[in-house]
Amino acid sequence: EPEVTQTPSHQVTQMGQEVILRCVPISNHLYFYWYRQILGQKVEFLVSFYNNEISEKSEIFDDQFSVERPDGSNFTLKIRSTKLEDSAMYFCASSEWEGANEQFFGPGTRLTVL
Amino acid sequence: AQSVTQLDSHVSVSEGTPVLLRCNYSSSYSPSLFWYVQHPNKGLQLLLKYTSAATLVKGINGFEAEFKKSETSFHLTKPSAHMSDAAEYFCVVSLNTGFQKLVFGTGTRLLVSP
Numbered sequence: 001e002p003e004v005t006q007t008p009s010h011q012v013t014q015m016g017q018e019v020i021l022r023c024v025p026i027s028n029h030l031y032f033y034w035y036r037q038i039l040g041q042k043v044e045f046l047v048s049f050y051n052n053e054i055s056e057k058s059e060i061f062d063d064q065f066s067v068e069r070p071d072g073s074n075f076t077l078k079i080r081s082t083k084l085e086d087s088a089m090y091f092c093a094s095s096e097w098e099g100a101n102e103q104f105f106g107p108g109t110r111l112t113v114l
Numbered sequence: 115a116q117s118v119t120q121l122d123s124h125v126s127v128s129e130g131t132p133v134l135l136r137c138n139y140s141s142s143y144s145p146s147l148f149w150y151v152q153h154p155n156k157g158l159q160l161l162l163k164y165t166s167a168a169t170l171v172k173g174i175n176g177f178e179a180e181f182k183k184s185e186t187s188f189h190l191t192k193p194s195a196h197m198s199d200a201a202e203y204f205c206v207v208s209l210n211t212g213f214q215k216l217v218f219g220t221g222t223r224l225l226v227s228p
Contacts (some may be wrong), residue, residue: 035218041220044218044222045217048215050154050212093158103160107155108157
């Protein structure tokens with residue numbers, strides 16, 4: 001069964017460093033998403049991406065964040081200068097089409113900023 | 115704005131007894147509602163979804179949920195709990211318009227004892 005994969009599973013970085021979280025969505029999916037879950041809090045939407053453009057972003061997704069689909073398979077989330085409060089589990093998701101449709105989630109990357 | 119409230123942070127049941135996980139939603143529009151499950155160190159897996167068709171929705175692993183508009187509820191049930199059901203369960207709402215942004219509840223941890 002096709003699945004969304006994410007690498008690395010755990011990333012530790014120093015405050016102020018750049019990190020890139022990687023995701024490989026399901027191959028025929030066209031819509032891509034990033035969510036995050038700070039420890040003990042709810043899962044929050046960050047950004048959605050379609051046709052090489054951001055379609056929607058939350059207020060969390062400020063100028064420190066960017067997304068890219070550098071090739072036909074990867075979907076990345078970059079945090080330019082990490083802050084302590086960026087420590088969280090980051091989930092990538094993809095869906096085949098828009099609207100009320102299932103989003104398939106990856107296992108997540110746990111980001112720890114020291 | 116749409117939101118979901120999961121009334122219980124933890125639910126404990128014995129194996130073989132019924133499961134009830136409660137969820138109430140708030141939405142200005144006709145919502146789509148989902149239940150996702152997260153097992154330890156795993157991604158978020160869709161259990162079931164409601165998208166304005168039948169109000170009683172059956173999902174995987176014997177779970178079902180009933181959409182009750184009058185009560186703005188979408189409670190998750192299972193007649194007989196299994197040890198493998200122990201996990202975190204998230205009630206999720208999405209608008210039926212445009213790109214899909216999922217709004218998560220805070221989650222309910224289901225504990226199943228022998």
